Amino acid sequence: MRKMDNTATGSWTADTNPPSSTVKNSCHPNLKMFLAALSFAYFAKALSGSYMKSTITQLERRFDIPSYMIGIIDGSFEIGNLLVIAFVSYFGAKLHRPKIIAIGCILMSFGTFLIAMPHFIIGRYKIETSVRSSVNSTNNLSPCPTSSPESSRTGDRPSILPSRGCERESSVSMWIYVFLGNVLRGIGETPVQPLGISYIDDYAQSENAALYIGCVQTISIIGPVFGYLLGSLCAKIYVDIGYVDMETVTITPSDARWVGAWWLGYLIAGAITLMSAVPFWFLPKSLPMPVDKHDTSCTPEQTRFIKDSPTMEHKFRPEEPANLHQMAKEFVPTLKSLLGNPVYVIYLCVTIIQFNSLIGMVTYKPKYIEQHYGQSASKANFLMGMINIPAVALGMFSGGVVMKKYKLGVMGAAKFAFGTSLLGYFLSLFFLAMSCDNATVAGITVSYTGVEGLSYQEQSLFSDCNSGCLCSRREWDPVCGENGITYVSPCLAGCTSSTGSGRNTVFDNCRCVAMADTQPGNLTATLGQCQHRDSCDKIFPYFLALSVLSSFIISLGGTPGFVLLIRCIKPELKSLALGIHTLATRTLAGIPAPIYFGAIIDTTCLKWGYKMCGGRGACRIYNTSAYRIVYLGLTLGLRTVSFFLCILGFPLLKRHIKREEKAAMTNGSADLESLRKEEHSSIHCEQFILALDCNPNRETRL
Template sequence: MAKEFVPTLKSLLGNPVYIIYLCVTIIQFNSLIGMVTYKPKYIEQHYGQSASKANFLMGMINIPAVALGMFSGGVVMKKYKLGIMGAAKFAFGTSLLGYFLSLFFLAMGCENSKVAGITVSYTGVEGFSYQERSLFSDCNSGCLCSSREWDPVCGENGITYVSPCLAGCTSSSGSGRNTIFDKCRCVALADTQPGNLTVTLGQCPRRESCDRIFPYFLALSVLSSFIISLGGTPGFVLLIRCIKPELKSLALGIHTLATRTLAGIPAPIYFGAIIDTTCLKWGYKMCGGRGACRIYNTSAYRIVYLGLTLGLRTVSFFFCILGFGILKKHIKREEKNALTNGSAELESLRKEENSSIHCEQFILASDCSPDRETRL
């Protein structure tokens, strides 16, 4: 078995259809794993949903859609009796349609949350360029606030402040979640109604327009997941049919190993590193050092996250086009070999048939010979 492994592996890796299929699945798995890993965080940061709700929606909506899509893909394969090329075209078509649907995610964007000193100035001017010293203003200069603190509060003016101290608050009432901070001087700078100088715990809610977009985002997410997963079963059948029977178990093992190691491990790492470049405010650990990101630039997050996902899938389509050309040659070669082998088998059968006929004639001639009758 050990001696046969290397020649068998060479034979498998020498199959161009298998190599192209492997490249396509590795690239698409990178895109898929990166998207699935950071989609809850995307929902949380972009649409203002809690982390628990984002994960719950992912599990309850997307996973059943994917399962139904893979089952439906198998039903289509069986009903229409798709061959190798038919399976390849079906998988490519569903992936391409899901790709075009995913482009609509780029248009379903929400504006950045209004956070004083980070996304807007203390006077409420948008298009603000964040720097650490921009958290301080004349309204909180005498409060000795820490720029590392993250305890957001929402003002009556709809602007979030990093902490009550940075909001310039000097007194408070209530306790726990019901705490209200009063006499917040920074709120007065951007408040259109003088006198509302109070803030409450928590970030300000996003605009209603963003809340209206979120159900459409979920619906499109379910639809695109279903359509993309339709090609899962035909793609797997394509892998099985383009490999020799004695190589199928090894091919499946290498395919599983390659997708897990070359997509499952690196994708979350580089997706996370690229997404972190859109962070506006980092938290800090108790013992020092940088902690988790407190707030992202949502516009940049959307472009980076969706752009990277769609970019990987675009690259995979170029490999698919190359694979179609190789697959056609592979099918023609297999058909030619089948015809050649069939002709050879037919010729062999004809020779055997002619030989048996000649033998029967010889036996009959021998039985009717007069010399044989005289001797008898």
């Protein structure tokens, strides 16, 4: 039997050992299992999300869709998330949280598998190439069918692509499966974070809860690293590996038509996500409450927590259901009070604008590396996973360390976040100077005589050197001439014969090569674009170094910025403020940013591919100078607007802090009196807890 020590402090001791559930500094085995399972779930969802971004160019080429359509697919994850987030956050907390998370993981895995399904429906990938017809022939066909000059200039040559399967592909757009799969991924991801974090916060010791949550968040950062590395690996593998003879594939991973085994990574990510659901089925709905959750003075909030505790359900009668009308009446004034806080409104506007910049930049950064610096998709994904993501993770961690070491307040956190963002902004301006020249493509970026500054039109693809050939202006089958100029196809290069097979094919007697060749030489051309861009290769390492440095510096302000959000509002409005913030950033940034970034990037395309059944497909070559200006310009322009709002917000924040300090001084005497009452009530609270412990079957209404 426990004995009360009626001292001024009202402390109490026990003659017997306390129950194991109330031993401090202990972690329940089921809580350890939940932590491990939640960490694995965070890793799985981060891996599949980053892998989706790594396959952007692969999906564009495989389904022959423009960049803005990829933006719609990428934003569909947020659409699925927003469809159910309100229901899951409210009803999920009242149900079996581990099993709800398990169901979410299963839905995520099914969505990931659904994304990969088109590969097994759409058939083999047909490369747009003019040498395919001669693969199994002893006599290579001439790439230059003879015709009259008049008919060649009309570009009416029938497409070399076979019409077989055209009706099948036109009946349904395969990318819709990817869209729906990503929506399903978003729905499944919804319960993982809110229910998982709340479960830890409910059943972990107060001093350990933050550590556990931090560990889970840290492990989730590892997911994108492996996601991009998986994307790099799959991008090296040909899309139809195992089904085609690789000797017959005439393109390399650096070609604009190359499609890697994008589907393979989704199968792997889906399997990992499905595995993450298994442990949650074996976890209980609730765990024993730690002692520090109820062994404390009976403040109103703490008393309510005791009553709502899952381990106390048998001791209290359930409350009457809340009146929906009353809840609605309270919601509107609460929301009005929150949005009446000018500091919060400014913060919300700043983060929405900066998230637009961040999401648009991250979504298309691998593609920017591919198109501007001539790197393969595999290398671009590898660099994102091994360099950029770790720099961001280190920056966020370092920002938290700085906050703790220097004990930054609200204003200090605001200044630190603003300063790091501004410094990163100035560093990012140097990206505009790290330019590469456009690829030299005859009839698109240079004339057939090698003169730069050509204004591209479809008719400029034709010249006297290829006038004797009936060439299609829609083909994209680039060959590299001995003069270092790329030609759109062997036919447009004026080549009349070829030797070899597969990717070793060499085209001979290319009349257009002679037009720009200042020195006499062989009039030959090889498959693929010319890669002679020495100046670009030299500047690329500097781009990577600056990218890592700017990413690290900008992410330093991530943690202080989040702390600013929490501290600039009233404690009772904190949950609503975080919810509105999440809703606003996902709706106004996560969904639209990839779409309009992709649409603007599409405007810089110089040569579009064409689908098998007609119609515009994926872009084959971009104006790299225009691409750099619109991509970086839009990213930096959005951040510029956010800085003006920040400057406007600092006076409001100072006024808010002064008002809070004045209110604290005014209420100082009232707080002292409240403290005395709280100490006096501790004795009654301990007696109440003792009564609960001694009468486990007694029903009590507070």
